[in-house]
Amino acid sequence: MINFDYVRARDVADAIREISAEPAAKFIAGGTNLIDLMKYDVERPMRLIDITHLPLNNVEETGNGGLRIGALVPNSDLAYHPLIEKRYPLLSSAILAGASQQLRHMASTGGNLMQRTRCFYFYDVATPCNKRAPGSGCSAINGINRINAILGTSEACIATHPSDMCVALAALEAKVHVAGPAGERAIAFSDFHRLPGDTPQIDTNLKANEIIAAIELPAQGFAANYSYLKIRDRLSYAFALVSVAAALELEGGRIKDARLALGGVAHKPWRNPEAEAALRGQPADSNAYAKAAEILLRGAKGFAHNTFKIDLARRAIFRTLAQAANGTPQIQSSKKIR
């Protein structure tokens, strides 16, 4: 771990000024990932900009039926917020599937988006990794890649984004409000995280001089028919091998609207509008689920140790859609998959 400076940002404008002035600075909020990465010598920020005192910790109605969630709202506060539990239970469930209660208390909403991959080689500074040291090579492609991606990979990187919360936010079509020197702009959730391509060191489309201010949820929360199913090696406090967020709007046994996103399989939450279109207008049955799974997993490619994820994802998609349609969402404290 290197020595670093510490400064507390007074307000959002001050935070933007600070980050613009020092490219090797990092924002710190909960610190649940950044501090680990600094101890492992993976991240070496010259300066930490403490944003924990910025006024970004409220959940507010937007006026068009949605909610605006401040970037500093802790993950646990968000999961247990009465409006989230009632109107966006998919988001609540996904958050509670991630990490541990202590980590959820510390971790912020914005930080959850900005957390970095848990690829073993990204953390191991003795090995090549294009994400950590661009151009050095990818150790995972021919290494121990059981936890790595099966979709949207490149020859440079097969890392996954580890978040559960982000999978639900992708399915809910949230917007990310970011603030920079020129003011605020909104980024569609599916455009926030990037695929690795030949620049896997860049995780997101957030610019170097921007800060996440808030996440906006649209009015439609799919509160009646949803499920978040997370499959992992350990029953709790483990990252997903595969996770599925499913949200349906049903009308007379038919699917009127559908959302489907995968976690643990790609560099970003994995969606395909075609898979969702294939569900619309269909009866909520196994034929429709199988078709959606086939489309969503199109192009999936396994490596030496993770080919099992393709079948696992197919079955998890099927099961999660059935849970959503039946109104029997996966309960995160129960390990029984219904």
Place this chain on the structure above:
Amino acid sequence: MKDGVHITTIEGLAANGALHPLQQAFIDHDAFQCGYCTPGQICSAVGLIAEAKAKTADEIRELMSGNICRCGAYPNIVAAIEQAMAAMGSKL
């Protein structure tokens, strides 16, 4: 970042020479072997009871999953927390 925040550690739980109900419950249920994880387990369990989100043994296990016990005392830890919840008037 947490300047000025009030923090309670394991040393701050006993009051006037009397053990906290969770400390007593850990002794009653033999909820540790080597003891290395015990201060963390007890402090997390105090937080868990204060938050009142756990209503079932499954929920206790889930919300305590961030505390690892290498001796595998988990069944006794859950039993100790259930006892302390009852002693502290929190319904399970």
